[in-house]
Amino acid sequence: MNIASAQSALVPTSNSALGLGFTGNLGNLDAYISAVNRLPMLSQEEEVSLAKRLRDENDLAAAQQMVLSHLRLVVSIARGYLGYGLPHADLIQEGNIGLMKAVKRFDPEQGVRLVSYAMHWIKAEIHEYILKNWRLVKVATTKAQRKLFFNLRSHKQGLDAMTPSQIDALAKQLDVKREEVIEMETRLSGHDIALESSSDDEDDKFAPIAYLASDNQEPTRVIESKQVMRLQSEGLEDALSKLDDRSRRIVEARWLANDDGSGATLHTLADEFGVSAERIRQIETAALKKMKGTLAQYM
Secondary structure (H helix, E strand, O other), X not given: OOHHHHHOXXXXXXXXXXXXXXXXXXXXXXXXXXXXXXXXXXXXXXXHHHHHHHHHHOOHHHHHHHHHOOHHHHHHHHHOOHHHOOOHHHHHHHHHHHHHHHHHHOOHHHOOOHHHHHHHHHHHHHHHHHHHHOHHHOOOOOHHHHHXXXXXXXXXXXXXXXXXXXHHHHHHHXXXXXXXXXXXXXXXXXXXXXXXXXXXXXXXXXXXXXXXXXXXXXXXXXXXXXXXHHHHHHHHHHHHHOOOHHHHHHHHHHHHOOOOOOOOOHHHHHHHHOOOHHHHXXXXXXXXXXXXXXXXXXX
């Protein structure tokens, strides 16, 4: 995700009106972080006033100012999730979505600062993004598994495996089975393998993708392909042979004359046989019905 393009949705049409001097047209992540760190923080009185304007008047400019003043919080929280191998910019963008949800739901009458309220929403959005994109942990779907997933990294010391005592302590702390801790640690210790080689070296040509079977060789695909070929050759010829000459001529002229399906019209065939177009349609319908019955044995 591009922080600059995503950020443009947060920025008011007129930044000068807010006195923030933030445009959102940032070329890279470092520039973005530098810019948000220069944005002024809101006092509690300003925050309450803006929140009331948003709640009572649906003032989007107030919402934008609240979001902008807390972007540095998102950057700080997102930095804590860099260990999952996902781009910092993507983590920040997901956190920004959580921040906007928090601003929308913030109640100025509760006496709680937005920074405290927003942390939950920012982390929740980042957690959801990590679980959706970190392919090794697709099983982390329950609340307990999610809690285990996000706590395990902080308890691991470097890349070394956890000791039995550490496993038992974490399982007890999070109220999960020690087997679940072991399984999740194994997944976290794994890594993705590229299907295709990124090198032109001949020794690297034997990437995993080279060993994957082609769908075209899958048994059911082979059988289906043979059935289609048989239907197109033997079946069609057999079905046509069971029609009288006029019916066969009408079907061939209407459906088999051209590859693009643009066959003769009913009126053209009506002139050829000296009957009405409606009569040609009736003959065609009866012929196709008869052919369908013949073709059924080839399916």
